[in-house]
Amino acid sequence: MTNEHTPCGRMTRRGLLANAGLAALGAALLPRAGRAWNTPASSVALARCQSYDTGLVPTLAKMFDQIGGLGRLVKGKTVAIKINLTGDPDGRVGYLPIGLTTWTNPTLIAATIHLMGNAGARRIRLLESPWKSVEPVQEYMAAAGWDSAIFTSAAANVEFENTNFLGQGTKYIRFPVPHGGHLFPAFDLNHSYEDCDVFVSIAKMKEHQTAGITLSMKNCFGITPCTIYGDGAPEDEPGLVPLGGRFPIHSGSRQPPKSSLPEIDPNSPRDGGYRVPRCVSDLVAARPIHLAIIDGIESQTGQETVGPMAKHVTPHILVAGINPVCVDAVGAAVMGFDPMADRGKAPFEFCDSTLRLAEELGVGTRDLKRIEVIGARIADLVFDFRKAGYPIPREVPDHDRPAPPAKKG
Numbered sequence: 065m066t067n068e069h070t071p072c073g074r075m076t077r078r079g080l081l082a083n084a085g086l087a088a089l090g091a092a093l094l095p096r097a098g099r100a101w102n103t104p105a106s107s108v109a110l111a112r113c114q115s116y117d118t119g120l121v122p123t124l125a126k127m128f129d130q131i132g133g134l135g136r137l138v139k140g141k142t143v144a145i146k147i148n149l150t151g152d153p154d155g156r157v158g159y160l161p162i163g164l165t166t167w168t169n170p171t172l173i174a175a176t177i178h179l180m181g182n183a184g185a186r187r188i189r190l191l192e193s194p195w196k197s198v199e200p201v202q203e204y205m206a207a208a209g210w211d212s213a214i215f216t217s218a219a220a221n222v223e224f225e226n227t228n229f230l231g232q233g234t235k236y237i238r239f240p241v242p243h244g245g246h247l248f249p250a251f252d253l254n255h256s257y258e259d260c261d262v263f264v265s266i267a268k269m270k271e272h273q274t275a276g277i278t279l280s281m282k283n284c285f286g287i288t289p290c291t292i293y294g295d296g297a298p299e300d301e302p303g304l305v306p307l308g309g310r311f312p313i314h315s316g317s318r319q320p321p322k323s324s325l326p327e328i329d330p331n332s333p334r335d336g337g338y339r340v341p342r343c344v345s346d347l348v349a350a351r352p353i354h355l356a357i358i359d360g361i362e363s364q365t366g367q368e369t370v371g372p373m374a375k376h377v378t379p380h381i382l383v384a385g386i387n388p389v390c391v392d393a394v395g396a397a398v399m400g401f402d403p404m405a406d407r408g409k410a411p412f413e414f415c416d417s418t419l420r421l422a423e424e425l426g427v428g429t430r431d432l433k434r435i436e437v438i439g440a441r442i443a444d445l446v447f448d449f450r451k452a453g454y455p456i457p458r459e460v461p462d463h464d465r466p467a468p469p470a471k472k473g
Contacts, residue, residue, distance in 0.1 A: 067236075067238065067258075069237045103427065104428050105387070105429045105436075106131075106385055106387040106390050107130070107435070108131070108385035108390050108391050108393075108394045108435055108438065109385060110394055110445060111123050111126070111439045112380050112382075113381070113382045115380075121178065123382060124176065125179055126439075127382060127384045130439060131384060131438070133183075134182075134183035135184060137355060137386075138184065138262055139184035140184055141186055141261035141262050142188075142189070142259065142262070143187070143189070143260060143261070144260035145265075145266055146263070146283055146286070146287060147168045147192050148167055148168045148192075148278075148283050148286070149192045149201075149204060149208075150369055151195065151370060153205070153207035154207060155369065157374045157376050163210075164363075165363065165364040165370075165374065165376050166268065166370060166374075167208070167268065168267065168268050169268075169359055169362070170205075170210050170214055171214075172359050173190070175218075176264075176266060176357065177215055177219045177222060178219055180219060185262075187221040188219055188222050189223045189224070189225060191287070192227070192286065193288070194226060195309060196228070196290050196294060196306045196309050197226070197228060198228060198229050199226065200226060201226050204226075212224070225254070227254035227256055227289060228289050229254070229289055229290075229303075229304070229305060230255075231254055231256065233256070236252040236253060236292070236302065237255055238252050238253075239253055239350035241349050241425070242349050243349070245342075245349070245350075245425070246346055246421055247328060247339060247346055248325065248328065249328055250350065251288060252302070252323075253287055253288070254287075254289055257287060263352065263354050263355075265281070265284060265353045265357070266280075267282070267283035267357070268283075268360075268363055269363045269399065270365075270367075270368050271453075272367070272411075273368065273373075273458075273460075274314065274414075274415060275340050275341055275415055276410075276414075276417070276418075277418075279395045280356035280358055280391050280395070281344050281345070281353070281356075281418055281422060282344050284344060284353070285340065285343065288310060288347070289306070290307075290309060291304070293313055293320055295311055295312060297318075299321060299322060300321055300322050301321050313339060313343050314336035314339060315336065315339075316339055317334075336415070336461070337407070338415070338416060340415070341416045341418040341421050345418055345421035345422040348422055354386060355385075355386055356383075356391040356392070358384070360379045360380075360398070360447075363376075363378075365452050366453045372454075372456070375453050375454055377447070379399075379445075380447075381445055383398070387427070388422070389427050389428030393429070393431070393435060396411070397432060399447065399448070400447065401449075403432060404431065405417065410450060
């Protein structure tokens with residue numbers, strides 16, 4: 065069972081249909097490509113930060129002040145923070161702690177919680193959907209050697225929820241995609257993505273084998289519950305527990321259970337480079353991000369998880385802002401990429417640009433000419449991820465290759 069959600073709260077199915085009609089009319093009047101000229105632009109704070117030690121909190125505090133202050137955003141409110149804990153908790157690039165390479169760093173998460181608490185946040189909930197798992201987020205963290213007390217001691221009323229299934233909720237919430245969406249018309253998500261006043265994405269600055277780069281928007285790919293969008297999900301209703309990962313979104317090998325809406329065009333391309341960027345842009349349009357933070361103090365090049373292309377790097381960069389497309393455009397630029405690039409050009413050699421697709425849905429602009437960068441200059445902080453990485457040719461991952469046509473007879 066699901067409820068339906070809009071940025072203004074719950075609504076009836078009749079209201080959804082009425083809004084869908086208006087959205088369709090608007091889409092007819094203004095083609096998606098034309099919406100790029102009407103997308104919002106907002107300021108982005110950019111800073112050099114040498115480490116996760118004593119300079120981190122004052123650097124973050126200054127950045128938040130530069131984009132309007134945390135108080136106006138979180139005071140008296142419930143804040144949901146999507147963190148990035150992708151891959152196995154015991155995975156390591158070399159022998160380094162996972163928070164220095166693959167995962168959002170725990171000290172950065174705790175510093176953000178601390179500043180939000182000081183700014184008057186009423187409740188802060190850390191959200192993640194660990195790989196095909198229903199174990200508490202704290203247990204997943206513990207497997208990586210993290211002590212969740214670093215978060216609960218940073219502010220009052222800090223909670224955790226695994227959003228890979230119903231969790232503490234009783235029903236999934238349906239989030240329609242404005243303007244109809246690219247891949248899905250709506251998503252059924254864990255209640256925590258509605259039971260909040262402010263939604264925050266704290267991402268790691270990384271390359272991604274399927275989507276080119278993974279920043280604040282790609283971080284939200286993980287808000288989809290595997291009980292609905294994963295391998296092994298039942299045909300009719302969501303599963304009680306996830307039985308596999310999100311490869312059906314990559315490959316289009318199956319539709320969600322009948323209780324959820326199917327994709328818009330089942331005849332669209334079945335390769336991950338087409339599907340994943342569209343899914344991500346649909347998600348951030350349906351569940352808007354109010355604050356985007358990119359952890360580029362230490363990270364890895366080559367890929368998003370542990371593997372032969374992953375190499376530890378130290379860009380010493382933080383990016384923050386209230387519009388995720390603007391933030392990710394600046395993030396891409398300091399990684400040495402052109403945020404206006406698209407399929408065929410780095411970092412999108414084998415995929416479409418999530419930045420462009422989100423821009424087409426009206427989320428925000430990727431045009432650096434329209435984005436005010438406050439603090440450091442992009443040119444002074446550029447850290448070329450490709451030059452810093454291993455000289456290994458980029459290839460399409462096996463799970464993103466279109467399935468060969470079935471043999472006849």
